[in-house]
Amino acid sequence: MTVLDITGEVRQPQRMDFLQLCELSGQIKDLGDVMPGRKGSGVPLREILAAADPGEKATHITLESTDGGFSASAPLKDLENGIVAYRLGEDPLPRDLGGPFRFFVPEAGACDSGAVDACANVKFLGILRLTVGPGRDTRPTNAAEHEDLHRLES
Numbered sequence: 001m002t003v004l005d006i007t008g009e010v011r012q013p014q015r016m017d018f019l020q021l022c023e024l025s026g027q028i029k030d031l032g033d034v035m036p037g038r039k040g041s042g043v044p045l046r047e048i049l050a051a052a053d054p055g056e057k058a059t060h061i062t063l064e065s066t067d068g069g070f071s072a073s074a075p076l077k078d079l080e081n082g083i084v085a086y087r088l089g090e091d092p093l094p095r096d097l098g099g100p101f102r103f104f105v106p107e108a109g110a111c112d113s114g115a116v117d118a119c120a121n122v123k124f125l126g127i128l129r130l131t132v133g134p135g136r137d138t139r140p141t142n143a144a145e146h147e148d149l150h151r152l153e154s
Helices: 018-022 045-052 143-153
Strands: 004-008 014-016 041-044 060-065 071-075 083-088 102-104 125-131
Touching (some): 004 045, 014 018, 014 045, 041 045, 045 083, 045 125
Parallel strands (some): 004 125
Antiparallel strands (some): 004 014, 041 083, 060 125, 083 102
16 A cells, blocks of 8 residues: 655654545645646645644655655745645555655746745655754756756656
């Protein structure tokens, strides 16, 4: 069973699977409504975090891929509109769309080494880790590195 771990500075660590994500409030039935061209359904990050009950000291969130090879860290306040995509129709989000879990930042800009950019859109999401201060961040620091990363993912 594939799960999304919510750990770190939280009062109630979570291991959410497909069915648990389906039960959360605020479902986004069509990602294309908020992010044109995207397929699938998802749930707002704030709903997932509400279940984990972030600690008072948590300031950042690190989004990490299932293999640990990619991570992005940003201030929690900058990702409050984030979305975790997890389904396509009635099935889990397929791997070719970045599933089983994929994080999106609606209206993120191009990679410019800012806290929130398109490189914070994490495919194959496995862990949401809340931290006091920035966490591990392996994002490209410029547009050329971003293009190289996406070429490798193809």
